[in-house]
Amino acid sequence: MRSEDEMVAYALETHTALLPYLPELLADLQELGGNAEAISSVLDDLNLTKSATVADLGCGKGAVAVAVAEALNFKVVGIDLFEPFIESCRELAERHGVSDLCHFINGDILKLAGKIGPCDVAVFAALGDVLGPLDQTVSVIRQYVRPGGFMVISDGFIKDGGSSDFPGFEQYAERAEMITRLSACGDTLVREIIDEDSIDGGEDEMIAVRARAIAARQPEIAADVLNYAAMQSAEYEYIRENFVSAIWVLNRSY
Ligand SMILES: C[S@@+](CC[C@H](N)C(=O)[O-])C[C@H]1O[C@@H](n2cnc3c(N)ncnc32)[C@H](O)[C@@H]1O
Numbered sequence: 001m002r003s004e005d006e007m008v009a010y011a012l013e014t015h016t017a018l019l020p021y022l023p024e025l026l027a028d029l030q031e032l033g034g035n036a037e038a039i040s041s042v043l044d045d046l047n048l049t050k051s052a053t054v055a056d057l058g059c060g061k062g063a064v065a066v067a068v069a070e071a072l073n074f075k076v077v078g079i080d081l082f083e084p085f086i087e088s089c090r091e092l093a094e095r096h097g098v099s100d101l102c103h104f105i106n107g108d109i110l111k112l113a114g115k116i117g118p119c120d121v122a123v124f125a126a127l128g129d130v131l132g133p134l135d136q137t138v139s140v141i142r143q144y145v146r147p148g149g150f151m152v153i154s155d156g157f158i159k160d161g162g163s164s165d166f167p168g169f170e171q172y173a174e175r176a177e178m179i180t181r182l183s184a185c186g187d188t189l190v191r192e193i194i195d196e197d198s199i200d201g202g203e204d205e206m207i208a209v210r211a212r213a214i215a216a217r218q219p220e221i222a223a224d225v226l227n228y229a230a231m232q233s234a235e236y237e238y239i240r241e242n243f244v245s246a247i248w249v250l251n252r253s254y
Contacts, residue, residue: 017224021214023084025228028206035154035195036067039123042152042193042247043068052120055079055144057109058127062089069098078104079112110140118146125154129171135184142185142252151187151250154195162242166235182248191249204233
């Protein structure tokens, strides 16, 4: 598994010069990968008690956390490494009238594992392999969940015959291998939803439009923002051709 420092560096490495511009580049995207409505509906189907608690790990700008609080009235704690996103989370919760149900923490989900909760559910949406391969990822996520609780993981697998030869996707495999990794800690896969529409909202074009506006305004950062937009576009293209998005629900066994 990556060390905490390596993991933080990994999350931020491509963005160092861009960090101040990330909120603007991503301004049009409330969801940063996870499908908030689908995840909220999955949690609804778990028939949890009214007092259920949820941890949203790597909550981004709060789309999933707020959707869950609003639709299901559950208490949600969202954790993210990137401080400006935490501010966006709080604003979003405020706008949706669920500030009393949501608590957002600026922190590292690896460092905080075992220190928060245990909750009834932990959501891990669109973080990819920041915690390493899926078996190692699950071993961290389950520390946020009580025995008998659930882990909702929005991730995916390589299409049959597809390639994992793209930066950030080297650890991915086809479905059978990913399912094996999911169950490596002895937990039970209770549901799988193939999410065909996970990234088909023109997200890469929205980022490109923002990048062009920043580049026109601030020529000194133009190359970096345009390169970032091009990398995002290449990644979305890779995903469309080689990747199947899935939401998996695991039941923590012990
Ligand atoms: C692609 S976004 C997904 C956000 C959110 N789950 C969603 O679906 O909208 C990934 C998020 O994970 C956060 N992240 C990455 N590594 C993290 C870590 N070790 N601890 C906390 N947050 C992390 C990033 O800052 C980013 O906001």
